[in-house]
Amino acid sequence: LAKTTQPISMDSYEGQEVNITCSHNNIATNDYITWYQQFPSQGPRFIIQGYKTKVTNEVASLFIPADRKSSTLSLPRVSLSDTAVYYCLVGDWYGTDKLIFGTGTRLQVFP
C-alpha cells in the first residue's frame, strides 16, 4: 500500500497557481518525497523530488514543512497542457516504498 494520501481530483483555470497537497504521516527519517506527472496514454514522468524545506525547478516547486508529514506540489500559472494525474511517492534510497504509486490527483485545467 502507498504511504501517501492525496485528493482524488482538482480543478483549475489557465493562469492560476495550483497547489496539490500530499499527506504522508508515517514518513521515515530516510524517506524522500518524489512527484510524478502522467498524461493519458503515457508513462509517468518525474517532476520534482525533495527531502525538506523547499525545492524548485523549471517545472514546479515542492514545499515540505519541518515535520515532513505532508508536502505540497506547486504548479505556477497552469495551462491546459498541465491537465494530468499527479502522483506523490515517499521512500528511502534502498526500500521499495519509493516504487509504490497511490491513486494520484487528477488535475483538470479549464480555459
Add this chain to the structure above:
Amino acid sequence: DTAVSQTPKYLVTQMGNDKSIKCEQNLGHDTMYWYKQDSKKFLKIMFSYNNKELIINETVPNRFSPKSPDKAHLNLHINSLELGDSAVYFCASSQGQRNSPLHFGNGTRLTVT
C-alpha cells in the same frame, strides 16, 4: 532519442495465447521495472531487475515471467493469457543507487479477448 522504449504499443490477443512485450532503455541505468496499470488507473509494480538479477517480485501469477538478457533490456512474457490480464503495462528504469527517479516508457496496451 527515446530513453525507455517498449514494443509493441498495442497488443490484442485471445485468451490462452502466449505473448511477449519488449523493453529497452538507453539511459545506462542498472535497474529496470515492469508496472501494470489497470482500468481503474492503479499503477502496481510487478517486477524489478538490477543488473539482470530479479530483486522485486510482487504477487504476480507465475504465468508472468520477466527476462533480462542484459541490463538494458527487460522483457515480459505472459503465458496462457486471461481476460484479467488486459491492462497497460509500463516498463521503467532507474539508476539503482540512491533515490534516482523512475523513467517510464509509454506503455503497451494489452487487450485479451
